[in-house]
Amino acid sequence: MTKANLSFDITTIPTALFIGGKWLPGSTGNQIDVIDPSTGDVIAAIADASIEDGLDAVRIAHEAGPAWAATPPRRRSEILRRCFDLMNERKEMLAELISLENGKALADARGEVAYAAEFFRWFSEEAVRLNGDISIAPGGANRILVEHQPIGVAVLVTPWNFPAAMATRKIAPALAAGCTVVLKPATETPLTAYALAALYKDAGVPDGVVNVITTSRAGATISAMLHDDRVRKLSFTGSTEVGRKLLREAADTVISCSMELGGNAPFIVFDDADIDAAVEGAMIAKMRNGGEACTAANRFYVQEGVIDAFSTRLTQRMASLKVGTGYLETMQCGPLINAEAVHRIHGLVQDAVQRGAQILTGGEPLDRPGFYYPPTVLSKVPEDALITRKEIFGPVAPITSFKTEDEVIRLANDSEYGLISYVYTQDLSKGLRVSGKLESGMVGLNRGLVSDPAAPFGGTKQSGLGREGAHHGILEFCETKYVAVSW
Structure with missing residues (x-):
């Protein structure tokens, strides 16, 4: 296979911001080149979001939140399962795209697509099993009722090394829990994120539930989103150095953070x-x-x-x-x-x-x-x-x-x-x-x-906070509510 006979036309991959179910050029008017690491050639140019675009994505996600949270778990589950099916139907195109913009060997890229898709199947099953519990208070005065509610708008920041899997590992549990999201993928490998955004729409994910933006001003844009009161969750995968900075930013508004950081x-x-x-x-x-x-x-x-x-x-x-x-x-x-x-x-x-x-x-x-x-x-x-x-x-x-x-x-x-x-x-x-x-x-x-x-994926010490995958992964996007009730 050469670039000339890939199974898809690179020009068919979206390159605009995906906000509210629409493809938008980005208010900066600029574009960011995407490079093929195998050759050093430019293969595409993507939209460059402004801070205002990022905040607009937050607004749209916030507005879409109540309806998505109220969607019956079975319906959310069926949509996630459809995402899994579509990823498998488009697995060769996605693998070639990952290899093209990331450089990884095609066998590795195929493995990533299979792994990434599996998060949708797993969390489609978890969506209908987000159980709480009821117990009697030790003193006998009341019942203790515990339930898990969606935490709200989640900002997801993902790296370039696994452009499909690092996104689906966050998006799937967030959607299963009833949250809406704004994804900021790495500008080195954004095409996979945009191809998947189109797939989510085809699978029936409602407009505004998943939003995807790319920006050359990542630090400023993420900071602005984290300081927006409508954002209640940050899930980040990347270096420990950047993770420390984001934790400082998130502290200003006491945002719940999941951090998958460096390793040795x-x-x-x-x-x-x-x-x-x-x-x-x-x-x-x-x-x-x-x-x-x-x-x-x-x-x-x-x-x-x-x-x-x-x-x-x-x-x-x-x-x-x-x-x-x-x-x-x-x-x-x-x-x-x-x-x-x-x-x-x-x-x-x-x-x-x-x-x-x-x-x-x-x-x-x-x-x-x-x-x-x-x-x-x-x-x-x-x-x-x-x-x-x-x-x-x-x-x-x-x-x-x-x-x-x-x-x-x-x-x-x-x-x-x-x-x-x-x-x-x-x-x-x-x-x-x-x-x-x-x-x-x-x-x-x-x-x-x-x-x-x-399985619960995550580290200790300065390798991160929280866990992704398993039942733990959906709880990262939930608030636990306790109701004291007598009957």
């Missing part, structure tokens, strides 16, 4: 691990989306007895990956999102090498159009290397040895982040013991992939 995932391999399984898991945990994922394995800690075998096999697998244009069927690793990412990652590799690390494969940017960095493996990475402290967000695997269980737990927990950890051992008792001691919201025990719409 340790990948621990014990001497008794199945090495073939560990390498396979490492390839998934490290190279899903080319390493541009908050859940990506960031630090590899391998026990001394198996470090040579693991390093050799991982290097062989990484070196064999076909690197190139993401939307070509035969490619296994696409480009990074932009030139800045290439420069940043190469800086981390150079710092590690200067501190004593050795390059086993890769290690130099590829000299070709687009934004490419090869799959890279580093060995003997010292504890003080920047690459062990920073989120890599790219196809680089730094390996360090360890001797004891206590030592690796100390190393793994020595981070401000706590999103996810990976553990490989054939001793289940050890695996569960170590999992319990790791300071992270999720653990992959002998698994390189843990994300599941039916």
Whole structure:
């Protein structure tokens, strides 16, 4: 497949703001270029929203709120299920579009579409099971009646690395709970968000319930929305640095916040691990989306007895990956999102090498159009290397040895982040013991992939607040109301 024979015409993808069910040009009159990371070419230009456009989207969402909240849960469920069906009907177009604007390999993009669609199926089922409870007050004076009500207008801010899944993981539970939303996707990958907005309309989502805006003034526009009294929820996925700023903004009006922030995932391999399984898991945990994922394995800690075998096999697998244009069927690793990412990652590799690390494969940017960095493996990475402290967000695997269980737990927990950890051992008792001691919201025990719409996704420490997915995800968009009643 080449750009010339994609299964869809790129000019058919909406590029205007989606507010109140209408496509609007944006009051700034400006446009933002969308770049194909595989080539560096401009593939589209999207509308650039003003602060006033953002506030107008909030107003429209607020006006649509009462009717949507009053819509019977079964009806909301059926609409969400229709979104799931349409995403599956359009899965190839969506996958190609994601690959085109994001750069990820087509196989990864197809996986993302399937994962993203599943949030609509899962929360279509949760929409009719948002149960409260009734109990008798301990003193016997009254009943305690508890119910969950929609929190109100939600501002959703999503990143570029999973342009479909990060949006549906928020939109589906919000709509299931009876909330209306304003989505601000990343300007690097906005076309997927607009294609999905059209899909929601086709699925029967009422006008004004989902609104989508893109803007070159993200900070000012989001700040204005967060300071609008009609907004009661912020759900953000992105870097910890930006998350801290948004929490400060949200504090002014005491907005409920769900934050899915950065990660620095340790990948621990014990001497008794199945090495073939560990390498396979490492390839998934490290190279899903080319390493541009908050859940990506960031630090590899391998026990001394198996470090040579693991390093050799991982290097062989990484070196064999076909690197190139993401939307070509035969490619296994696409480009990074932009030139800045290439420069940043190469800086981390150079710092590690200067501190004593050795390059086993890769290690130099590829000299070709687009934004490419090869799959890279580093060995003997010292504890003080920047690459062990920073989120890599790219196809680089730094390996360090360890001797004891206590030592690796100390190393793994020595981070401000706590999103996810990976553990490989054939001793289940050890695996569960170590999992319990790791300071992270999720653990992959002998698994390189843990994300599941039916599971609570989220981290500890500075990796975030709240959970997405599972039953927890819908409660993030609810207020719990207690009524004291006697009868």
